[in-house]
Amino acid sequence: MSPVFSHGDLRLYILSLLDEAPRHGYDLMQALTERTGGTYSPSAGTIYPRLAKLEEEGLVTKTVDGRKTVYEITDAGRTEVAARSGDLQGIQAGLADSVRLIADEVRGSVRDAMRSLRADLAAASREEREQAQPSLVDDARSRSREQLSRADAALTEFRGRVRSELRAHVARGGELREAGVDEIEAALRQASDAVARAMRV
Template sequence: MAVFGHGQLRLYLLSLLATGPRHGYELITALSDRFGGTYRPSAGTIYPRLARLEEEGLVERTAAGRKTLYALTERGHRELADHGEELTLLERELAATVRDLAARVRAEVAGSMAGMRADVAAAAQQARAVAAQQARSDEGHAGETPTARARRRSQSRDRRVQVETELATFRAEVRAALREADARGEVPALTVDTVRTVLASARSAITATLPR
């Protein structure tokens, strides 16, 4: 789906700079925020347009340490004022586009979640079959020797430690990724929904493997 029509991104960038100078990355983030995270332009999309705006005398660049700030010139402010009605119409069109994009994302996520739940359900079914086989095998434990019982318990403890290690590693990796995204203010609601769905399905599949 095309988000901006011809010349619309140019006008929208000017409107974003109307509140004050911004870095290129800040403009990308501001656009992403306006679309609720459903659309995020690439640097290859934004910077060439900023360069074009500078060539037109609508934007000027200034160095800010290692970064570059972009600001509207007087001509840029006049350009924006001359297209006020067009900008208002653009805002309305973008609001409709955001709703369409959000609907698509929800549909895609629902489909992916359904597929994930099916995969987890299949894994759980297989796990239950393995657990049932293990339970049948364990029926002979009543007559096992003390040495065999100790060995079985030692193996069980080792497996529990392995599982706990895997869980700790998983938690640490996800937590690090979340904190990195949070530092940029980019943890979407979709992440929360995904975690809840995946963990609920995983919990069911894992507990199904444990004898009761």
């Protein structure tokens, strides 16, 4: 069972994709990856057994087209998709909620990390201004290198924490869709701007 879909949801989602158009197995795997924002990339070992089961139930048929096997939904399959339209809407709403949640979590982590980094950079800048003297240029450069290492360590720690949160979210069944990644990228651009402003303090 995938970390994104609850019990039975993947089966229904595959049926809904076939209701849109006939597809071969690889096409289904690509569609699932795209629809889940890249958080779930099913393997052939996950997709084909479910397709075989749907075929046994009379919900899909398959035809061989060259080297590809194309799956097509049957009338019985369409009837099930129509009867469970409410379940499908629930699945889609859950995926959208998960994207918003992970985006909010990332924005919060970015804000916290940037507040800490701005404070560290501001303190380092004040310390350098207080201690710097024309005759001690080399010492000032040495201190700057030390502070650079400190800032780099903070950024590395932040990156690791956010990656861990993202992976944990997906492992718990969360979804990360394209819109959510767009929000994450926007938050990171804001964070980059904040770093630039902090260095000017």
